[in-house]
Amino acid sequence: MRLVTVVGARPQFVKAAVVSRQLRPAHEELLVHTGQHYDDAMSAAFFRDLDLPAADVNLGVGSGPHGATTAAMLDGLEPIMLEHEPDGVLVYGDTNSTLAGALVASKVVFRSGRRPWLAHVEAGLRSFNRAMPEERNRVVTDHLSDLLLAPTPVAMGHLAREGLADRARMVGDVMVDAFEWAAGHGDGHLPPAAAAVGDYVLLTLHRAENTDDPARLASIVAGLAVGMPVVFPVHPRTRGALERAGCALPPNVMAIDPVGYLEMVALEARALLVATDSGGVQKEAYLAGVPCLTLRTETEWTETVAAGWNRVAGDDPGALAAALADPEFMRRDRPRPALYGDGHAAARIVDAMDEHQRGLARDRQLSEVAGA
Ligand code: UD1
Ligand code: UDP
Numbered sequence: 001m002r003l004v005t006v007v008g009a010r011p012q013f014v015k016a017a018v019v020s021r022q023l024r025p026a027h028e029e030l031l032v033h034t035g036q037h038y039d040d041a042m043s044a045a046f047f048r049d050l051d052l053p054a055a056d057v058n059l060g061v062g063s064g065p066h067g068a069t070t071a072a073m074l075d076g077l078e079p080i081m082l083e084h085e086p087d088g089v090l091v092y093g094d095t096n097s098t099l100a101g102a103l104v105a106s107k108v109v110f111r112s113g114r115r116p117w118l119a120h121v122e123a124g125l126r127s128f129n130r131a132m133p134e135e136r137n138r139v140v141t142d143h144l145s146d147l148l149l150a151p152t153p154v155a156m157g158h159l160a161r162e163g164l165a166d167r168a169r170m171v172g173d174v175m176v177d178a179f180e181w182a183a184g185h186g187d188g189h190l191p192p193a194a195a196a197v198g199d200y201v202l203l204t205l206h207r208a209e210n211t212d213d214p215a216r217l218a219s220i221v222a223g224l225a226v227g228m229p230v231v232f233p234v235h236p237r238t239r240g241a242l243e244r245a246g247c248a249l250p251p252n253v254m255a256i257d258p259v260g261y262l263e264m265v266a267l268e269a270r271a272l273l274v275a276t277d278s279g280g281v282q283k284e285a286y287l288a289g290v291p292c293l294t295l296r297t298e299t300e301w302t303e304t305v306a307a308g309w310n311r312v313a314g315d316d317p318g319a320l321a322a323a324l325a326d327p328e329f330m331r332r333d334r335p336r337p338a339l340y341g342d343g344h345a346a347a348r349i350v351d352a353m354d355e356h357q358r359g360l361a362r363d364r365q366l367s368e369v370a371g372a
Contacts (some may be wrong), residue, residue, distance in 0.1 A: 002086045006097060008037060011279070016141070021346070032101075034061050038302035041259070042235075071101030089104070094125065095137060096137065102141040123145065123148035123150045123155060124159040148168040150169065153170065154302060172343075174345045177345050201230045204278050211238050224320065226320050231256065232255045265288075271285075271288075273330070275320055282304060286340075289310055291311075
């Protein structure tokens with residue numbers, strides 16, 4: 001099987017690393033990086049930490065308005081597809097890089113008249129909040145995909161309700177594979193800022209709905225003034241937004257540069273509580289057995305809320321102090337079922353794509369025989 005994988009943003013490097021490791025021994029993969037994330041700490045650090053081979057092509061698209069950057073990705077991806085004529089195209093998650101990969105895969109037609117199939121990892125996630133660019137990206141990508149690789153029964157249910165059940169497979173969540181891999185490599189990766197303190201809250205914040213609304217950002221920042229260190233690896237988008245809004249962090253907040261994946265897993269494991277608007281970090285808090293406060297008005301990862309490990313707090317400035325003072329919420333002895341699978345999602349993803357490819361080859365043979 002010949003694949004073109006399209007990645008571009010931090011969480012996609014994490015997911016692609018475990019799938020590529022599984023894929024490459026038996027299949028051919030061309031890894032294309034759109035360049036959506038480009039700082040060393042947002043991109044190259046992940047390739048190093050996760051032993052992900054360097055991208056074969058980097059489109060160097062960089063930052064800018066949604067339309068311009070997505071258009072530049074389309075422009076860069078189409079000739080690559082035409083040159084390599086892959087059997088399939090693999091995309092992850094819900095970023096603009098995901099959408100661009102999906103659009104090109106679904107439109108391109110090779111000289112032979114064939115077009116590649118499209119596989120979407122992390123299919124079926126829904127926040128039901130169409131104001132989020134990620135929600136629009138994931139809905140469009142799911143509807144364009146030939147193979148929907150869903151992490152959970154909840155995601156399978158969303159796909160079925162949208163009439164997509166026949167293309168969907170439940171494979172589990174590749175972030176469990178990555179997390180377990182990192183846990184085996186993560187000793188000694190705690191950043192010095194966190195190693196120097198006792199208990200701390202770990203904070204990440206980058207969603208447009210939080211960073212691009214100064215009042216909302218100010219409300220979240222005001223809520224960080226709790227009597228304990230808050231370790232905050234700051235996404236570049238958020239650093240810019242804080243500066244523009246003139247929003248000073250309370251003195252207990254330790255702002256550091258974004259950290260690599262192994263450092264992040266070490267930070268999560270030692271945290272007393274995780275506060276975040278990240279999808280991936282919510283799940284990792286659950287995997288680490290650390291209570292999580294989600295700084296959004298809704299979450300796609302509803303299983304963690306139902307299991308009692310996650311609380312959706314919006315921008316309520318009192319939520320963090322209230323969570324820390326709530327012994328029931330801070331309990332760590334509550335059950336933690338394997339909501340996201342068994343850590344073998346990558347193998348199932350490769351098997352599902354292989355089976356899809358062999359099914360197409362069989363169908364082609366049958367139609368040739370019928371036409372002969
Ligand atoms: C993107 C995804 C989001 C995902 C997140 C993961 C979209 C619409 N959003 O959000 O779903 O959760 O990645 O982290 O695709 N910047 C830098 N250096 C970098 C990267 C970004 O300085 O290496 C700054 C730039 O000012 C840029 C801003 O961050 O304009 C936002 O970057 P962008 O990729 O547009 O969106 P993210 O917020 O990172
Ligand atoms: N992450 C990291 N360093 C950081 C912040 C996040 O390694 O400073 C990792 C995190 O562990 C998770 C992934 O990046 O695996 C999540 O990415 P992000 O929060 O940017 O995006 P989302 O998951 O919300 O799309």
